[in-house]
Amino acid sequence: MLTEMPDAQISLNELARRVGLAKSNVLRYFETREAVLIHLLNKELDSWVDQLSEAHLTATGSAFERADAVASWLSTSLAARPVLCDLISSQASVLERNVSTELVVEHKQAVGRTAGRLQxxxxxxxxxxxxxxxxxxxxxxxxxxSAV
Structure with a gap:
C-alpha cells in the first residue's frame, strides 16, 4: 500500500481488508493505524542498515574522498528506498500522533539501536x-x- 499511496491516505479499514482480517483483529496487535506505520518504519530502518552492512562500503583515499564516498553511499541507498523515505518524513508530523507514550518511547529506542549500528x-x-x-x-x- 505504501508504494501505491502516501501513508496519510492509508486507513486502518483498508489495511485490514488487504491483509484479510477484521479491523478489530488488527487492533489486537496495533493500537492505531499510526502504530502499524511506526512498526513498518522500524522494520524498514533495520532492513536498510542490514543491507548497508551486507554491502558495506570500504572507502579508500583521503578523508575528504572517503567522506564523499560515505555521503554518496548513504544518499544512494536512501534514494533506492522511497517507502522508508516517506515514513521518515512522516515520523514526527503523522506517525508519532495518536499513539501511546510507551509506543513512542519503544520507537525512539529502536531508532537509537539502529542509529548505533549505522554509526x-x-x-x-x-x-x-x-x-x-x-x-x-x-x-x-x-x-x-525527512525534508526532501
Missing part, C-alpha cells in the same frame, strides 16, 4: 570521526531525508 558503519570508513560526530552525520542524513 559503527560510518566510523568504519571514517575512523577520524568520534562516535558523536558519526551520529551527527547520521542525524543530518535522516533530517535531510
Amino acid at each position: 559503527a558503519l560510518v566510523r568504519d570508513d571514517l575512523p577520524e570521526l568520534s562516535a558523536e560526530d558519526a551520529y551527527v552525520v547520521i542525524s543530518h542524513a535522516l533530517l535531510m531525508t
Whole structure:
C-alpha cells in the first residue's frame, strides 16, 4: 500500500481488508493505524542498515574522498528506498500522533539501536570521526531525508 499511496491516505479499514482480517483483529496487535506505520518504519530502518552492512562500503583515499564516498553511499541507498523515505518524513508530523507514550518511547529506542549500528558503519570508513560526530552525520542524513 505504501508504494501505491502516501501513508496519510492509508486507513486502518483498508489495511485490514488487504491483509484479510477484521479491523478489530488488527487492533489486537496495533493500537492505531499510526502504530502499524511506526512498526513498518522500524522494520524498514533495520532492513536498510542490514543491507548497508551486507554491502558495506570500504572507502579508500583521503578523508575528504572517503567522506564523499560515505555521503554518496548513504544518499544512494536512501534514494533506492522511497517507502522508508516517506515514513521518515512522516515520523514526527503523522506517525508519532495518536499513539501511546510507551509506543513512542519503544520507537525512539529502536531508532537509537539502529542509529548505533549505522554509526559503527560510518566510523568504519571514517575512523577520524568520534562516535558523536558519526551520529551527527547520521542525524543530518535522516533530517535531510525527512525534508526532501
